Amino acid sequence: MWHWLLATSLSVAVSYSGETITIGPQQGGSSPSLAFCQQRFFEEKDGLLYCNWAVDFTVACFVSYPKNKVIQAGAGLGDPEVVGECDNGEPVIKLLHY
Numbered sequence: 001m002w003h004w005l006l007a008t009s010l011s012v013a014v015s016y017s018g019e020t021i022t023i024g025p026q027q028g029g030s031s032p033s034l035a036f037c038q039q040r041f042f043e044e045k046d047g048l049l050y051c052n053w054a055v056d057f058t059v060a061c062f063v064s065y066p067k068n069k070v071i072q073a074g075a076g077l078g079d080p081e082v083v084g085e086c087d088n089g090e091p092v093i094k095l096l097h098y
Contacts, residue, residue, distance in 0.1 A: 032077055032096050036060035039091040042080060047073045049080075049095070057094075061086035071097050 037051035037060050044050075048070040054060040080093040 030098060032098055034094055034096055035071060036083070036092055036094050037063075038086065039082060039093050041065045042093060044073060049073055049076065051093075057084060057092055060092050061088075061090070071095065 035051075035053045035055070036057050037053050042049070042051045049072070050070050052060065052063045052065045053069050053071065054063045075097045077096040077098070080095045082091045083094045084092050086092060
């Protein structure tokens with residue numbers, strides 16, 4: 001049984017490689033989430049917010065810029081704000097979003 005679960009998980013991961021991942025409002029409602037990224041990577045273009053989005057402050061300092069992970073601009077609850085700096089002095093911003 002575990003082999004089937006592992007095979008399914010791997011096939012899902014492979015099937016999404018190379019596609020753009022859009023983080024935004026989901027059907028059925030959801031709770032707001034926080035996303036963090038280095039300010040130098042933040043860019044808004046065509047209603048999408050591009051950055052090296054991470055789940056917490058520390059990870060944002062080490063994640064390189066993925067071009068395929070975006071947040072819909074309309075999903076943001078407010079503007080991104082600087083919340084601190086990485087060890088190298090790079091400002092980190094956070095965004096509350098759906």
